[in-house]
Amino acid sequence: MIVGADSTDDSTLLRNAESLYQGYGLKRVYYSAFSPIPDSPGSVPLAAPPLLREHRLYQADFLLRGYGYKAGELLGQSGNLALDIDPKLAWALANREVFPLDVNRAEPALLARIPGIGLRSVQRLVALRRERRVRYDDLIQLRCVLEKARPFIVTSDYRPAQAELRSGLLRARLREPQAPVQMGLWG
Amino acid sequence: MIALDCDGLFATWRDQARVLLGHGIDPSQVTWLQGPVADLLAVPTALPEGAGPFRAKVPAALLSQLEQAARYRGEHRWNLLYEVLWRVAHGDRTAMLAGDRLGSELQRRIKQVNREAHHLHAFVRFVPLPEVLAEQLHLDLVAYHEPAHDILESASAHFADRLGRLRWMIATAHDGIRFDGQAFDYQRQCPEPWRQWARNAEDPGAELWRTYYRHTFNPARLNPDALRLHMPGRFWRHLPEGMLIPQLEGQARQGKQRDGQALEVASRAGKQISKPMR
Numbered sequence: 075m076i077v078g079a080d081s082t083d084d085s086t087l088l089r090n091a092e093s094l095y096q097g098y099g100l101k102r103v104y105y106s107a108f109s110p111i112p113d114s115p116g117s118v119p120l121a122a123p124p125l126l127r128e129h130r131l132y133q134a135d136f137l138l139r140g141y142g143y144k145a146g147e148l149l150g151q152s153g154n155l156a157l158d159i160d161p162k163l164a165w166a167l168a169n170r171e172v173f174p175l176d177v178n179r180a181e182p183a184l185l186a187r188i189p190g191i192g193l194r195s196v197q198r199l200v201a202l203r204r205e206r207r208v209r210y211d212d213l214i215q216l217r218c219v220l221e222k223a224r225p226f227i228v229t230s231d232y233r234p235a236q237a238e239l240r241s242g243l244l245r246a247r248l249r250e251p252q253a254p255v256q257m258g259l260w261g
Numbered sequence: 262m263i264a265l266d267c268d269g270l271f272a273t274w275r276d277q278a279r280v281l282l283g284h285g286i287d288p289s290q291v292t293w294l295q296g297p298v299a300d301l302l303a304v305p306t307a308l309p310e311g312a313g314p315f316r317a318k319v320p321a322a323l324l325s326q327l328e329q330a331a332r333y334r335g336e337h338r339w340n341l342l343y344e345v346l347w348r349v350a351h352g353d354r355t356a357m358l359a360g361d362r363l364g365s366e367l368q369r370r371i372k373q374v375n376r377e378a379h380h381l382h383a384f385v386r387f388v389p390l391p392e393v394l395a396e397q398l399h400l401d402l403v404a405y406h407e408p409a410h411d412i413l414e415s416a417s418a419h420f421a422d423r424l425g426r427l428r429w430m431i432a433t434a435h436d437g438i439r440f441d442g443q444a445f446d447y448q449r450q451c452p453e454p455w456r457q458w459a460r461n462a463e464d465p466g467a468e469l470w471r472t473y474y475r476h477t478f479n480p481a482r483l484n485p486d487a488l489r490l491h492m493p494g495r496f497w498r499h500l501p502e503g504m505l506i507p508q509l510e511g512q513a514r515q516g517k518q519r520d521g522q523a524l525e526v527a528s529r530a531g532k533q534i535s536k537p538m539r
Contacts, residue, residue, distance in 0.1 A: 109481045123481055202360035212360040 077131060078124040079108035085153040088134055088145040095139060102139075105131045130155040137161060140193055141186050158249040163189040166226055167241040173226040174234050177208050188226050190219030222248060265308065266294045267339060269411070269449075271331045275324075278343050283313025288347045293339035317350035323357055326371060332411045333370040341366060377408050378416035384496045385420070387429060388462040398458065399441065402429040405459040405499055413438055414447050421445070432459040467501040474502040480513035 075087055091103040107123035114120065134155055137143040141162075148161045156164050166173060166189050175184055177199060185196045195216050202208055210232040213220060225234045225244055263286065267274040274293070281291060286309070327342050345367050348356035355361040359368040387402035395401050402424070406413075413431065417438045420429060430439040437451030448455075488506070497503030 107482070109479055125482070125484075198359045202355065202358050205355045205358065208360070215362060215365050216360055 075103065075105055077105050077107050077128050078121075079118050083153040084127070084131060084134075084155045085145075085149050087131060088138070088149065088155075091135060092138055092145040103135060105135070126157055127155075130157060130161060134161045142183060159245060160189070160250075162187070163222055163248060167245055170241055174228045175226065176228045177213070178203055178230060188223050190222030191227075263291045263308070264294055265291065265339075271328050274331065274339050274342065275327075277308060278346055280308055280311075280313060281343070282317050282346065282350055283311075283315050284309045285313070285315050288340065288344040291340070291343060293343075295336075295338060319346065319349050320354075323349055326357060326367065329374055330367050330370040332374045332415065334410050335370070341370075374410050374412060377410045378412045380493075380496065381406060381408055381412060381416050382419050384492070384500065385431060386464070386500060387424075388459075388464045390458075390462060399428055400430055400439075400458070401427045403455075403459040403462050404429070404431045405456070406431055406433055407495065407499065408433060409495075411436070417445070430455055430459065432456045464501060470501050471505060474505055475509065478505075478509050480509070483510065483513045485510060 075090065077087065087105070094100045094103055105128050107125050107128040108118065109123040110118055110120055134143075134145075134148050137148060138145060143165070147165060148155065150164070150168065155161050159167075166187065172184070172187070175188060177185065182196050182200055185191060185199060186193055191199075191213075195218050198216055199208060199212075202212060207230040210229045213223065213227075213229070225239065227234065263281070265277050267277060323346070327346065331338070331342060341363070345356045345363055348363065356363050357367060358364045385404045385406050387404045389395075389402055390398065390400060413433055413436050417431065417440075420431075421440050424440075426442040428439075428441050431437065432451050432455045435449075435451065437448045437455045439446040439448075439455070488510075497506060
């Protein structure tokens with residue numbers, strides 16, 4: 075699906091993708107930020123391709139396919155995905171009552187909803203906790219993204235001090251530094 | 262200290278490790294020689310005779326993981342494997358899991374090895390030999406590749422599946438492999454003529470491919486970090502488009518990024534396609 079050539083919002087794109095996955099058994103949907111060639115007609119935007127938006131759509135797409143999220147859960151009210159934080163973190167911030175999760179006890183499907191812990195880490199955590207209790211250092215060893223995961227987890231030797239922190243504050247702390255605005259096409 | 266040499270072969274290492282394990286010899290007491298520089302402290306001692314009293318049971322998955330990790334070229338290549346084997350054989354299964362300090366290194370090596378196999382499949386560019394030479398050498402396609410790990414033998418079957426009965430050969434700085442349409446011929450030391458054929462082969466399609474690459478390159482979408490992540494610079498030397506990449510990147514940085522797709526493409530008149538008649 076082409077992103078940014080017309081005014082279609084992320085909600086439409088993701089719901090389309092979801093119905094393609096569910097109704098038609100498609101394996102992958104690809105998103106491509108619209109990139110005009112010189113002297114394109116005025117009906118298309120003459121702007122730099124919205125690469126970050128494309129990236130967020132891919133992140134959301136992976137959450138649909140692999141992690142069991144529904145498109146409705148990821149979108150919220152606005153109809154577009156947030157650009158400053160990834161969709162998984164956005165979901166976690168909007169659903170603080172689910173967290174913090176105990177890494178030693180939680181269901182694998184729930185573990186996969188912790189920001190900064192991916193499907194592969196979940197497999198590895200489950201394998202590890204069969205042998206022994208999981209400690210905070212193990213998550214470092216597994217190269218989980220702890221900056222993101224920290225407020226949302228409990229291990230046998232760690233409880234988040236930030237658990238009480240309001241979502242708005244956490245979001246301000248965790249947002250990605252925005253890249254300098256790309257130069258628009260033709261100045 | 263026991264100093265061993267397994268000649269870079271997993272099968273040899275496995276036999277040695279089995280004997281060591283049977284006699285209960287601790288990993289700190291063994292070292293495997295690697296390359297010409299030997300461990301100065303290691304006094305070569307003979308391997309104990311016989312299988313030894315300790316019967317170790319390890320999961321089958323461990324053996325295949327060790328075999329994969331053995332293809333990794335790096336320090337403590339064989340010592341690390343024995344350390345993992347020792348811990349798992351003595352009941353500590355976490356040694357093969359990524360959550361453990363040692364297991365994490367093991368898993369990292371396996372990942373690197375698999376990634377290098379992917380690189381082989383992605384960046385080997387076969388060059389067709391001219392007909393006369395092909396008949397003379399019984400070879401249709403040749404390629405030169407420099408993998409960072411010893412993956413050539415295990416990862417090359419992919420090409421036999423893809424190329425059917427074509428006869429091909431891949432030469433590297435270390436080993437080489439040749440397929441005659443039916444069977445593989447793997448050489449641990451790549452024969453010098455193979456290397457010569459592969460390096461001197463001239464690709465008749467290279468110019469066409471470079472033209473295609475230049476025109477499909479979209480400066481507005483350039484992401485140098487992702488580019489290098491997926492196609493490390495060390496492979497560029499052996500790719501026909503390798504010389505173009507830095508050049509196109511430079512142009513993109515100097516303002517072409519603003520133009521969207523290449524001007525050459527935009528300035529073409531294109532082709533009129535008549536509407537289908539009903």
